[in-house]
Amino acid sequence: xxxxxxxxxxxxxxxxxxxxxxxxxxxxxxxxxxxxxxxxxxxxxxxxxxxxxxxxxxxxxxxxxxxxxxxxxxxxxxxxxxxxxxxxxxxxxxxxxxxxxxxxxxxxxxxxxxxxxxxxxxxxxxxxxxxxxxxxxxxxxxxxxxxxxxxxxxxxxxxxxxxxxxxxxxxxxxxxxxxxxxxxxxxxxxxxxxxxxxxxxxxxxxxxxxxxxxxxxxxxxxxxxxxxxxxxxxxxxxxxxxxxxxxxxxxxxxxxxxxxxxxxxxxxxxxxxxxxxxxxxxxxxxxxxxxxxxxxxxxxxxxxxxxxxxxxxxxxxxxxxxxxxxxxxxxxxxxxxxxxxxxxxxxxxxxxxxxxxxxxxxxxxxxxxxxxxxxxxxxxxxxxxxxxxxxxxxxxxxxxxxxxxxxxxxxxxxxxxxxxxxxxxxxxxxxxxxxxxxxxxxxxxxxxxxxxxxxxxxxxxxxxxxxxxxxxxxxxxxxxxxxxxxxxxxxxxxxxxxxxxxxxx
Amino acid sequence: xxxxxxxxxxxxxxxxxxxxxxxxxxxxxxxxxxxxxxxxxxxxxxxxxxxxxxxxxxxxxxxxxxxxxxxxxxxxxxxxxxxxxxxxxxxxxxxxxxxxxxxxxxxxxxxxxxxxxxxxxxxxxxxxxxxxxxxxxxxxxxxxxxxxxxxxxxxxxxxxxxxxxxxxxxxxxxxxxxxxxxxxxxxxxxxxxxxxxxxxxxxxxxxxxxxxxxxxxxxxxxxxxxxxxxxxxxxxxxxxxxxxxxxxxxxxxxxxxxxxxxxxxxxxxxxxxxxxxxxxxxxxxxxxxxxxxxxxxxxxxxxxxxxxxxxxxxxxxxxxxxxxxxxxxxxxxxxxxxxxxxxxxxxxxxxxxxx
Numbered sequence: 020x021x022x023x024x025x026x027x028x029x030x031x032x033x034x035x036x037x038x039x040x041x042x043x044x045x046x047x048x049x050x051x052x053x054x055x056x057x058x059x060x061x062x063x064x065x066x067x068x069x070x071x072x073x074x075x076x077x078x079x080x081x082x083x084x085x086x087x088x089x090x091x092x093x094x095x096x097x098x099x100x101x102x103x104x105x106x107x108x109x110x111x112x113x114x115x116x117x118x119x120x121x122x123x124x125x126x127x128x129x130x131x132x133x134x135x136x137x138x139x140x141x142x143x144x145x146x147x148x149x150x151x152x153x154x155x156x157x158x159x160x161x162x163x164x165x166x167x168x169x170x171x172x173x174x175x176x177x178x179x180x181x182x183x184x185x186x187x188x189x190x191x192x193x194x195x196x197x198x199x200x201x202x203x204x205x206x207x208x209x210x211x212x213x214x215x216x217x218x219x220x221x222x223x224x225x226x227x228x229x230x231x232x233x234x235x236x237x238x239x240x241x242x243x244x245x246x247x248x249x250x251x252x253x254x255x256x257x258x259x260x261x262x263x264x265x266x267x268x269x270x271x272x273x274x275x276x277x278x279x280x281x282x283x284x285x286x287x288x289x290x291x292x293x294x295x296x297x298x299x300x301x302x303x304x305x306x307x308x309x310x311x312x313x314x315x316x317x318x319x320x321x322x323x324x325x326x327x328x329x330x331x332x333x334x335x336x337x338x339x340x341x342x343x344x345x346x347x348x349x350x351x352x353x354x355x356x357x358x359x360x361x362x363x364x365x366x367x368x369x370x371x372x373x374x375x376x377x378x379x380x381x382x383x384x385x386x387x388x389x390x391x392x393x394x395x396x397x398x399x400x401x402x403x404x405x406x407x408x409x410x411x412x413x414x415x416x417x418x419x420x421x422x423x424x425x426x427x428x429x430x431x432x433x434x435x436x437x438x439x440x441x442x443x444x445x446x447x448x449x450x451x452x453x454x455x456x457x458x459x460x461x462x463x464x465x466x467x468x469x470x471x472x473x474x475x476x477x478x479x480x481x482x483x484x485x486x487x488x489x490x491x492x493x494x495x496x497x498x499x500x501x502x503x504x505x506x507x508x509x510x511x512x513x514x515x516x517x518x519x520x521x522x523x524x
Numbered sequence: 525x526x527x528x529x530x531x532x533x534x535x536x537x538x539x540x541x542x543x544x545x546x547x548x549x550x551x552x553x554x555x556x557x558x559x560x561x562x563x564x565x566x567x568x569x570x571x572x573x574x575x576x577x578x579x580x581x582x583x584x585x586x587x588x589x590x591x592x593x594x595x596x597x598x599x600x601x602x603x604x605x606x607x608x609x610x611x612x613x614x615x616x617x618x619x620x621x622x623x624x625x626x627x628x629x630x631x632x633x634x635x636x637x638x639x640x641x642x643x644x645x646x647x648x649x650x651x652x653x654x655x656x657x658x659x660x661x662x663x664x665x666x667x668x669x670x671x672x673x674x675x676x677x678x679x680x681x682x683x684x685x686x687x688x689x690x691x692x693x694x695x696x697x698x699x700x701x702x703x704x705x706x707x708x709x710x711x712x713x714x715x716x717x718x719x720x721x722x723x724x725x726x727x728x729x730x731x732x733x734x735x736x737x738x739x740x741x742x743x744x745x746x747x748x749x750x751x752x753x754x755x756x757x758x759x760x761x762x763x764x765x766x767x768x769x770x771x772x773x774x775x776x777x778x779x780x781x782x783x784x785x786x787x788x789x790x791x792x793x794x795x796x797x798x799x800x801x802x803x804x805x806x807x808x809x810x811x812x813x814x815x816x817x818x819x820x821x822x823x824x825x826x827x828x829x830x831x832x833x834x835x836x837x838x839x840x841x842x843x844x845x846x847x848x849x850x851x852x853x854x855x856x857x858x859x860x861x862x863x864x865x866x867x868x869x870x871x872x873x874x875x876x877x878x879x
Contacts, residue, residue, distance in 0.1 A: 329760065352762035361760070369760040374753040383750060383761040392743050399741070 023050040025218050026107075026187055027091065031080035033066050036428065038458060040066040042242045043080070048187065050085075053209065053219045055229040055250075057262055058239035059316070059484060064222055067239070068189055071107060073099040085186070108185030110176045112192045118165040122158050123147070126179045143182075150181050154212045170201035174208070181212070188212075189220045194228060206232045224316050226255045226520045238262055259516035263486050272470065272492065278307025280343065281478040282328075282447045287337030291323040291502070298323050299502045300337070305447070305478035310469060312493030313482045313504070315519055320502035321482050322364065325451040328480065329361045330354035341447060355384060360445030362436055362465075364452045364482075366429070370436045373425030377417060378406035380424045381439055413438040414464070430461030437468050448472055448479045454488055466492055486515060538867040543813070543820075546863035547827065550856030557851055561844040568838050575837025576830045582837070584721035588791065590829035592617070592800065594728035595783030596807025597814065597821035598735050599651075603776040604816055605739060607752040608659065608769050612673030613780040614804025615680035616654040620647035620781025621788040622684060625692060625703040625795045628710040639710045644727070644785055651781020652774040654680065659773035663766040677804065685797055694794065703795040712790035724786030729822065731779055736818040738775075748772050780804065809853065813860050828853055 026048040033041045041063045048054050058064050069075040071082065076097035083091040084105040095101035116125050127143055144160065151157055156174045164172060173193060180188055190209075194202040209219055209232070223229055229236060230250060237247045238261040246261040282305040291297040298320050305311045315321060326332045327339070330351040339346045341357045354361070363369035371380045382391045382402050390401045406420035415434045417427040424432065433453070440448065450469060454462035469479050469492060483489050489496055496507045498518040507515055555565045576586050596613045603610035610616075623646040632642065658672035687693075688701040696704075712723045739745035750758040751768045759765050783803060788795050810828055814820030835849030 331759070350762070350764075351760055352764070355762050363760055368754075369756050372750045372754040372757050375749060379746065379750075383746075383758070383763070386743050386746065386763070395744060396742050397746060 023085065024048070024091065025050050025085040027083040028067070028071070029081050029083065031067065031070055031077045031082070033070060033075060033077050035456075036458070038456060039242050041070070041077075044239070044242075044244050046237055046244065048218050048220065050218055051213045051216055052235060053213060053221055053233040055221045055223060055233035055236045056239065057223070057226075057229060057236060057258065059262060059486065062239040062262075063242040064239055066242075068109070068191070068220075068222070070096070071102065071189070072109060073097050073102040103183070106184060106186035107189070108180030108183060108187070109189040110173065110180060110191065110193060114172050114176055116164045116172055116175060119163065121161050121163055122167070122175050122178075123160040125164055125175055126160075126182050128179075130183060147178060147182060150178060153215055154181070154208055156181075156208050156212075168201075170197055170204065173197065173201075173205065177208070177212075181217075185217070187218050187220065189222070191222045192224065193221070194223065194225060202228070224520055226258055226517070226522070229258070230255065255517060255520075255522065256513055259513050259520070263512040263516040272310075272494070274494075275308050275474070277309050277494075278476055280304045281307050281341065282480065283338075283340040283343075285338045285340070287327070287334045287339060289323045289327055289332060289334050291320065295501050296320055296323055297502045298327070298334075301502075301504055303497060303504060303506075305480055307446075307476045307478055308473055309494045310473050310479040310481055310492050312489035312496045313480065313499050314486055314489045314496055314507075314515055315484070315499035317484055319499050321451070321499055323502075324499070325361075325364060325449060325482060328354070328359065328447075328449045329363070330359075355443075358443075358446035360440035360443060360448045362433075362440055362448070362450045362453045364455075366432050366436055367425075371424040371432055374423055376421050377410070377415065377424050377427065377435060378402050378420040380435055381406050381409055384439055384443070409438040409442065430457050433457060433461055434464060437465065441468050441472065444475075445472070446477055448477055449482075450479060451482045452484065453481070454483070454485065462488075486512065486519075490515075542863040542867045543815075543824075543860050546859035547856055549863075550852065550859040553855050553859070554848075554852040557848060558844065561848065563838075563842050563844050568842055568844070571838040571841040572831075572834035575834040575841075578837075580716070581719060582833070584716060584719040586826070586829050586833045587725055588721045589833050590825045591722075591725045591728050591790070592783045592787050592803040593806055593810050593825035593829055594725075594732060594822055595779055595786060596803050597810030597825050598728075598731055598807075598818060599776045599780035599783070599804075600808045600811035601814065601816050601818055601821055602735060602739070602748070602772050602779070603655070604811060605752045606748045606769060606772040607755070608662075608772050608776070609670045610655055610673050610773070610776050610780075611670055611808065612655060612658065612676050612804070613776075613783070613807045614800060614802065615673070615677035616651035616777045616780035617784040617787070617800050617804050618680050618684050619654040620651040620784030621795050621799055622687065622692070622784070623647045623650035623781070624710075624785040624788050625706060628706040628789060629704040630707060633707060634709065636709045636713075639707065640712065640789075643706070643710050643789055644782060647781040647785030648778035649781070651784065652778040654781070655773040655777025656770065659769055663769055681797060684795075688795070688797065692795070701797065705794045706789050710789055711793065712786065720791060722786075722790035724790035727782065727786060731782065732818050732822050735775075735779070739818060744771060780807070783807075806853075809857050813857060815864060827856075831856070 024047055028044060028046040030043045030045060031041055032043050044067055056064055066075065070077045073096065082094040082096065084094050086092040094105055117128065123144060126147060147160065156178055158171055158174050158178060164175065193205060197205065213219060221233055230253060233250050235247065235249055236253055236258060238245050238258065240262065284301050284303050287298060287301045289298040296318055313321060327334060330349045330353055333349045341359065346357065367373065372383065382405060385391050391398055403420060410420060413434045415431050415438065417431050424435065427435065448469065453465045469481065473479055481489060481492060490510055490512065496510065496515065497504045498507060498515060500519065500521045505518060507518065558565055558568050575582055577583060596617065599613045600610060624643045627646045628643045654676065658669050658676060661667035661672055662669045685701065688703060692703045694702050694704040715721045715723060715725065739748065747763050747768045750763055751765050755765055787799050792799060806828065810821055810825045813824035831852050832849050835852055836846055839846040839848060
């Protein structure tokens, strides 16, 4: 391997409001190497790549790229075109191909001038055939993309990038959609491409793949690069520990006596969009005075589980029991009346009606209550008083109770939702990613309310990608992977990290 | 580059001032085609004003024209608030009118205080069914209501032609495709003797007040607003989204049906296929101009009716094409929409980012 540096990210930092997405990240990339970028969701991988592609403008730091003259040059930041011109390409997890066009057309798409008189397709074809020859990335050039398998489509995406003569290729979880065989073929292709001089940044959660075929591994955690290691020195345990961190839990929660079972799932199966996101014969029980954490990489069945408990979908088979009673009819309203409080994953999309006022959003789940609804009419005075009390009690800061909810910050929107949920004194609480994107203060507030609810006898199902949060708050932890839940024996971060990556322990 | 960002707090002045400004700008812009048509601008606008305010007759004519527009504007407002795109007010209007002549031309004979409510009720039900059907298809099968309601308009008009050539045809109508006249007891009372203005206007104004009350003060209206602004969040909060759509559809269709009753029982007396010169479609314009506010609908219906009636008078007085009225309405709509955009968003210049 030649040791020519092709890319250097220097001290890149990016903040969104009070949330630090990347803090002074340094990464180098050398010619012909595969660098794996590892990290949990929310560790800052996407933000970092978005800065590399010019979608985000870093708050500080710089990016150097090897120019055609062999010199490192500063990349113009915040300009996607500049990044493309510098030879940086990306294959997204979700493909960006036009299904009704042929493979050849898709590869050419975007590389032709809009007002070109004619397209020299033969020249282009020859160039692509040469690339195929060199790398072994085979694809039927005259077939429509709609008829291609997922693996073939991915090869088309890579061919497209190579056709644009990229020198640095970012693969975002390329194997997530592939069968093991297709994945192996992809690795072989990448191998020959890197021999050809291409440098690859490989984003993945699958430790085994990372170990198998990358040269170096960089690990991000909470927006910072926490470690970098040559693959030859690494093993799964070492990486898992780097990913999830080693610090001890700060305030372990006190043990309290569990009550009766309050939420039970017996052999519940629910179909999702794919096998991976479906729930498969799930069993678990949550008791009074208990917080059960569900750890896992997103897209492994969490959202189906959350929708089920929110009453948005019916189970295909199996039983769901609340306080020992079988739930027959699934609806959000029905779940509410059974005492299930729900903190939705996407608070902007599912949590509040942004165009309506803070006061209105605070009562939107209680439209049947007598103090809100009198003979079908809104009790505006009661609604206002309710809002005044709650913004005080839950410290919801914003322009006032009559202001649109969309004017609140993310943390205050979450506090609004907390107020709505906890004021109803729910027996079961579904908290889905309750602290995602929140600053420390708001996140602590969420934790305090969850623990308070646990203390008064509620059962909490906490779904989170933040392992620290789960470790800090949960009485028991289950790991979700490919739609299956496995209970962990203890709070060993390393073991949980491996289970999240699908390793059998 | 210019970035467009929503204004955080659009002020009251903007929300009221923008439409008025827009209307003035529209009238100024409309002077250009008028001048091109060879008219004396000053003379043209004087004639226009006379056509609206020149006499009691002119003024009541304008209000008579505004009446169906208030109804159809309200119909659009309710549906659009729920993001239910009812483009079928025209068809629902004719359904209402058909129901009115079916029950009002001799099927039942009763004193006015019974027959008029019966006719109104029949028209409202008929219009409601006309909107409930496509909404059912939307909630049950996901059929796009823009397509279904729009196409239903044509089906209903052709159905009406068939009825007017068949069962509803007036045997005394000298062969014209028109219905029998509504019974004397079923005619909506006139408001001023010898003027065409009728109590349909009163019903329209009451409807506007009721719709305002329902949308802003009732649980039903709360649900409609929540579903319209963010259906996933409304669903998540336990609001039955499909039922809310259906509720909005029924009331929207019923009000559009009342527009038909008001025209046939208040103005014409009998039904023909040219009862409405597109009141259903103009209602959409009325509602958009009003920013989907029920009270605003009354004002914008009067504004649009003024332009139509005024431009009519003007075109007759100075001899320019009456299509100029449509042009003025179109220009003012564009101005108000742009104005609304300016009120809601601000434009920020951003400098190119340099390394």
